[in-house]
Amino acid sequence: MLDIRLLRENPELVAEGLRRRGLAAPLELFLELDARRRSLLTEAEALRNRRNTVSEEIARLKRAGREAEDLIEEMRGVSRRIKELDEAIQAVEERLAQEMLVLPNLPHPSVPDGSGEEDNLVVRVWGEARSLAFEPRPHWEVAERLGIIDFERGAKVAGARFVFYRGAGAKLERALINFMLDLHTEKHGYTEVFPPFLVNSGAMLGTGQLPKFAGDMFHVSGTDYYLIPTAEVPVTNLYREEILDGDRLPIYHVAYSACFRAEAGAAGRDTRGLIRQHQFNKVELVKFARPEESYEELEKMTRDAEEVLQLLGLPYRVVLLCAGDLGFASAKTYDLEVWFPAAGTYREISSCSNCEDFQARRANIRFRPGPKEKPRYVHTLNGSGVAVGRTVAAILENYQQEDGSVVIPPALRPYMGGLEAIRPE
RNA sequence: GGAGAGAUGGCCGAGUUGGUUGAAGGCGCUCGACUCGAAAUCGAGUAGGCGGCUGACGAGGUCGCCUCGUGGGUUCGAAUCCCACUCUCUCCGCCA
Numbered sequence: 001m002l003d004i005r006l007l008r009e010n011p012e013l014v015a016e017g018l019r020r021r022g023l024a025a026p027l028e029l030f031l032e033l034d035a036r037r038r039s040l041l042t043e044a045e046a047l048r049n050r051r052n053t054v055s056e057e058i059a060r061l062k063r064a065g066r067e068a069e070d071l072i073e074e075m076r077g078v079s080r081r082i083k084e085l086d087e088a089i090q091a092v093e094e095r096l097a098q099e100m101l102v103l104p105n106l107p108h109p110s111v112p113d114g115s116g117e118e119d120n121l122v123v124r125v126w127g128e129a130r131s132l133a134f135e136p137r138p139h140w141e142v143a144e145r146l147g148i149i150d151f152e153r154g155a156k157v158a159g160a161r162f163v164f165y166r167g168a169g170a171k172l173e174r175a176l177i178n179f180m181l182d183l184h185t186e187k188h189g190y191t192e193v194f195p196p197f198l199v200n201s202g203a204m205l206g207t208g209q210l211p212k213f214a215g216d217m218f219h220v221s222g223t224d225y226y227l228i229p230t231a232e233v234p235v236t237n238l239y240r241e242e243i244l245d246g247d248r249l250p251i252y253h254v255a256y257s258a259c260f261r262a263e264a265g266a267a268g269r270d271t272r273g274l275i276r277q278h279q280f281n282k283v284e285l286v287k288f289a290r291p292e293e294s295y296e297e298l299e300k301m302t303r304d305a306e307e308v309l310q311l312l313g314l315p316y317r318v319v320l321l322c323a324g325d326l327g328f329a330s331a332k333t334y335d336l337e338v339w340f341p342a343a344g345t346y347r348e349i350s351s352c353s354n355c356e357d358f359q360a361r362r363a364n365i366r367f368r369p370g371p372k373e374k375p376r377y378v379h380t381l382n383g384s385g386v387a388v389g390r391t392v393a394a395i396l397e398n399y400q401q402e403d404g405s406v407v408i409p410p411a412l413r414p415y416m417g418g419l420e421a422i423r424p425e
Numbered sequence: 426g427g428a429g430a431g432a433u434g435g436c437c438g439a440g441u442u443g444g445u446u447g448a449a450g451g452c453g454c455u456c457g458a459c460u461c462g463a464a465a466u467c468g469a470g471u472a473g474g475c476g477g478c479u480g481a482c483g484a485g486g487u488c489g490c491c492u493c494g495u496g497g498g499u500u501c502g503a504a505u506c507c508c509a510c511u512c513u514c515u516c517c518g519c520c521a
Contacts (some may be wrong), residue, residue, distance in 0.1 A: 009482045041476055045490045052490090055502045059444040068501080075501035095449085243435095366473095371455060375473080 001361045006033055008282050017106030020323035022115055025103060028228045033096045044085040051078050060280060091355070092189065101205070102212050105358040107323040108295075108332040114322025121322070126306065127315030129339045129346075133401070136342040139396035140273040142170065146403050146422055149274070160271070161263065161278040168422045172395070172408075173281060175415035176388050177256050180283040180308055184385055188304045190254035190285060195234035197258055198225040203237040206363030208329035208355075215264045218278075227260035231284035232382040237363055239288065243375045244367040250289040250297055257282060274393040281388035282321065287381040288365065291357065294379035295332070298354040302334045305350045311411040314394050315339040317346055329355045336386065338394045349390045352383030 007014050011027045015287065018025045023359040050170060054071055061068040112121050143149035148169025154162040165173050184190040201224050218227040228234055235255050244251070259282050270276035285304060289297045302318065309316045321333040330353035337346035357377035360366070366375035399407045405423040408416050 005482075038476065041490080045476065048490055049488095051501075056445070062444075072501040077500070117469060372471080 001358060002103055002106065003357075003361065004030070004034060004091075004096075007031070016338070018103070020107050020111075020113060021104060021326065022324050023104070026038070030096070030099060033092055033099070037092045037096060040085055040089045040092065044082055044089060045083070047078055047082050047274060051082065052076075077237040098211075101362075104326075104328045105331050105355060107326055108356075110355070111321065111326065111332050112320065112322045113324075115324035116322075117325055119322040120325055121320040123318050123320050123334070125315075125317040126310060127313070127339070130341065131344075132341055134402045136397060136400060138273060138342040139340075139393040142396040142400050142404070142406060143274075146406065146424055148172070148422065153202050159278070161276065163274065163277065168419070169392070171177055171416060172392055172409065172412075172422070173388060175412055176391055177281060177283060179384060179412055179415050180388070181254060181256055183308060183311070184254040184283070184285065184304060188252070188254075188307075190252040190304075193238070193253050193255045195228070195231055195238075195255050195257055197228055197234075197260075199228055199234050200224045201226065203233055203240070203363075206237050206240055207233045207359050208362065209233065212328065212379075216262055218260050218262055228257060229261050230259050230282060230382075230384075231257035232286060235284065235286040236359055236365075236380050236382060239365045239378075240363040242365060244288065244365070244378065246290070246367050247367045249367055250287055250293060253286045255284050255286070257284065261368065274389045277389060280390075283385050283388065285352075285381075285383045285385040288367075288378045289381065290367070290369075291376070291379050294354050294356065294381060298334070298352060298378075298381055300330065301381055301383045301385075302336070302352045305336055305352055305383050308386050308391075309336065309338060309349070312395065312409045313411075314398055314409075316349070316390070327353060329353070329358050331356045331358065334383075336384075338390070338399050340394060341372065342397050347390065347394075349394065350384035350386040353381060355380045355382070 002014065007027065007030055011031065015025065015027055027158060029273070054075055058068045058071055058075075061071075070209055096149065112119065114120065137145075142147070144151070148166055150164040150166055154164050157164075165323060180224075181192060185192050198220065201210055204217070204226055209226075217229055220226070233252050234257070238253070258279055259276075260279050263276060263278060274280075285301055287294075287297050287301060306316070306318065316336050316338045319335045319337055321330075321335060326333055333351055333353040335348050336350035336352070338349040339345075356379050359380045360377040365378050365380065367378050368375050396406055396407065399409065401407065401421075403423075405421050407421045408419055
């Protein structure tokens with residue numbers, strides 16, 4: 001959520017940020033609601049002040065055994081008026097919140113202009129996007145020939161965009177999760193958490209999935225539970241409604257979770273393979289940082305995610321998203337895109353974002369800079385470190401051999417019981 | 426799922442015949458005094474939010490309002506009375 005004060009005092013700045021995202025927001029409405037709210041509040045407070053003073057007077061009179069009926073009669077009217085004003089205030093505040101909650105975050109000045117993917121900026125490339133000596137097969141063919149992923153039975157038992165991993169495939173998925181968690185906890189200093197996979201609507205509101213993107217998620221009918229689309233949701237909400245000790249910052253968390261996405265509106269896109277599933281695994285990085293350090297932390301977090309791909313020997317590039325391609329809550333995002341030789345393209349495998357205080361304001365996550373100082377909102381960051389299913393897909397395509405086998409990246413072998421390659425049965 | 430108990434400030438813990446209790450007391454913490462220094466002792470301070478005025482939309486100052494799990498009700502007035510909900514604990518049942 002944006003700061004209403006920023007909107008009040010600097011509407012042009014907000015309008016400019018929204019325009020860069022390709023949005024025209026009717027800011028006059030906000031200003032009008034805000035002004036109305038404050039004028040009602042002032043009136044109600046003046047009346048409350050009157051009531052409080054007179055109530056003391058009444059108490060004094062009663063103690064002295066005197067009558068106070070005329071004052072009580074006056075206060076009856078005052079209380080009635082206060083109630084009316086409170087109702088009006090509540091209505092205005094609800095309206096204002098409703099409008100504020102659907103406004104996205106403003107892009108950071110370092111974010112380039114642009115309206116979509118094609119305007120994103122490649123900031124660096126790692127590894128060689130090599131073409132293989134033979135005609136590479138897409139990862140789902142590699143997987144099916146090895147019998148390690150069962151797409152058909154996934155569809156039978158659950159539906160389209162669900163799979164069973166089997167044998168070495170299941171083990172590969174599990175090995176990657178452990179490999180990533182170990183790297184981030186042991187080398188990069190993150191503290192592991194294992195979060196709930198279902199959260200309530202308050203948490204979804206905090207990170208920005210609700211109210212605007214309800215259709216992208218699975219909702220357990222008859223309850224207030226939603227299946228998490230990413231561990232970012234429970235982990236960022238860990239410290240909701242808390243004031244953190246400034247000495248603890250920055251806080252680094254890493255979490256494995258299954259992720260569930262309805263993929264509404266994605267009909268026909270990536271229908272084959274592991275790229276776009278309703279359920280997938282992900283290792284997620286989340287940071288809570290002081291505002292003045294958050295952009296430095298974003299760079300470090302991106303490097304931490306990159307190291308996963310480097311150790312696995314997967315060629316990738318880092319892309320800075322343009323203003324028009326930014327996610328709802330993000331002020332600045334780097335995507336990591338990994339090379340897929342069969343498709344001949346780079347595909348997103350990680351997304352690292354600084355949400356600044358946008359989520360912190362919604363979820364009310366603050367920190368005390370020093371003793372006696374006022375609490376301030378933290379900056380929240382999140383990044384995939386990295387998407388596991390897509391990593392499996394990338395390994396299958398990049399490490400496939402002409403005979404149909406797949407070499408296990410050396411860094412992963414300790415997690416695969418020393419296995420050097422997956423071969424057809 | 427059934428029965429009961431409870432939810433107060435960073436923590437512990439008073440306060441329920443409604444009226445200087447935003448909140449006693451203790452602990453913790455901060456600052457000061459004492460000390461060569463520390464401990465002990467003494468003194469002062471120690472929640473958050475919102476708004477008005479002042480000031481530059483800053484810092485600061487000042488006035489006021491709200492918050493004793495959450496929401497609603499009764500009342501001139503509610504931490505205190507009533508209702509609903511949430512969460513925690515204990516016992517029973519069930520279960521990985």
